[in-house]
Amino acid sequence: MRIQQPLLLLWIGCLFFLLNSCNKGRDTALSPSQENAISFIDDDGKAVSLDEKRRRIISLYSAHTENLFAIGAGNSLIGGHTTCTWPPEAASFAVYDYNGDPEYIIAAEPDLVLIRPFIRRRSPGYIAEIEKAGILVVSLYPENFEDFDGYIKKLALLTGTEEEAEQQLILFHQNLDQTSVITGIIAEKQTLFFESTEAEIRTAAAGSLPALAIEIAGGLNIAGGAKSGTPGSSIAPFGAEKLLQYADKIDAYIIQQGSMNTGNGVALSARPGYHTIKAIQNNRVFYIDEKLISSPTFRYLTGVQELAQFLYPGEKFPF
Numbered sequence: 001m002r003i004q005q006p007l008l009l010l011w012i013g014c015l016f017f018l019l020n021s022c023n024k025g026r027d028t029a030l031s032p033s034q035e036n037a038i039s040f041i042d043d044d045g046k047a048v049s050l051d052e053k054r055r056r057i058i059s060l061y062s063a064h065t066e067n068l069f070a071i072g073a074g075n076s077l078i079g080g081h082t083t084c085t086w087p088p089e090a091a092s093f094a095v096y097d098y099n100g101d102p103e104y105i106i107a108a109e110p111d112l113v114l115i116r117p118f119i120r121r122r123s124p125g126y127i128a129e130i131e132k133a134g135i136l137v138v139s140l141y142p143e144n145f146e147d148f149d150g151y152i153k154k155l156a157l158l159t160g161t162e163e164e165a166e167q168q169l170i171l172f173h174q175n176l177d178q179t180s181v182i183t184g185i186i187a188e189k190q191t192l193f194f195e196s197t198e199a200e201i202r203t204a205a206a207g208s209l210p211a212l213a214i215e216i217a218g219g220l221n222i223a224g225g226a227k228s229g230t231p232g233s234s235i236a237p238f239g240a241e242k243l244l245q246y247a248d249k250i251d252a253y254i255i256q257q258g259s260m261n262t263g264n265g266v267a268l269s270a271r272p273g274y275h276t277i278k279a280i281q282n283n284r285v286f287y288i289d290e291k292l293i294s295s296p297t298f299r300y301l302t303g304v305q306e307l308a309q310f311l312y313p314g315e316k317f318p319f
Contacts, residue, residue, distance in 0.1 A: 038157045043117050044139040053160035054112035054136075058105055060098050064114045064140065065090050066297040067152060071168055073159035079108060083259070086291070086299070098122065102129040112158065116141035142296045143232055145212050151296065168298060175301050175319070176216060182317060183218025183308055190311040191220040192252040192279070193243060196235045196294075197261045201243055208234035209300060210256065210293050217308035219254075222246045234294055235260070244273045252311055253279040258290030286310045 038050040058079040059065040065084040068074055074087075079094040096105050098119050105113060106129070113130055117139050120127050131137050138158065142151040149169055156165035194204045194214060204210035204221070205228035214221045226236035253268070255261065268274050268285060279285060292303030305319050 042139045043141050056111045058110045059114045061116045063295050063297050070298045071161045072164040073161045076159050098126050102126045106133045113137045115139050180216045189220045190251040195255045201240045202235045203238040205236035213304045216304050247276040250279045253285045255287050256290040
């Protein structure tokens with residue numbers, strides 16, 4: 001029996017529709033968007049589960065801002081904290097302050113606000129108001145160098161820039177390793193003291209980013225075993241009295257400058273007993289931006305390289 005052509009076409013169309021509907025059902029079940037392709041626990045212990053990347057981000061921590069630009073996600077930012085000054089493009093963003101009124105952020109309608117655990121502890125009411133408005137808040141912060149890659153990969157997941165992030169991480173570690181190899185074969189190592197804060201003459205805590213930078217740069221840290229008095233802090237007590245015991249052994253005196261160490265304008269040589277420190281006598285004092293050496297960003301590499309060049313000016317570094 002022959003089926004008339006119109007009826008045949010109608011029958012084929014219905015069959016195609018039914019099969020396509022079934023396939024769509026299977027595709028939906030397996031779709032990354034339905035399986036929440038963005039899924040992790042943030043550093044405040046909060047589960048993050050999303051089906052698409054974020055496109056309107058406000059960053060309340062300068063390191064987040066820097067790193068988003070570094071992995072090619074700068075165009076997803078619509079605002080930042082008052083401390084977000086790098087890269088220069090960040091200067092054009094609207095500015096927000098977690099010590100201010102959360103309504104400014106709520107009115108901007110971001111689809112993500114990035115913070116770090118310190119901010120939630122410092123301004124819990126501010127963050128609670130933003131979350132109450134239905135805005136996603138994600139808290140990220142790598143407590144040590146080993147956590148840096150995981151932190152960057154979470155930023156990449158949130159912004160859909162996984163490939164660029166992976167490339168940047170590879171280059172970052174390759175350059176750090178190369179620096180370590182070069183400084184590792186230098187026979188006469190420079191002994192140094194790293195001043196984290198002038199107040200109480202505190203130094204870099206063991207395992208902190210500055211302590212690791214000193215190691216990679218080939219320095220011998222007289223305060224290498226200093227322990228922080230506060231869990232998670234990168235700063236450890238040391239004191240002027242203890243420091244001066246090593247006065248004749250300190251080849252270089254390194255001072256980080258920034259919000260953690262603003263100083264009081266008193267020259268090093270004017271501090272009691274500091275005229276006895278060999279580095280000060282020989283004018284071997286180096287000031288370094290704390291954002292280069294104490295902040296978890298890709299510019300940490302720049303900080304390490306600047307430190308290595310200061311310690312060993314006669315060496316030929318490939319950077």
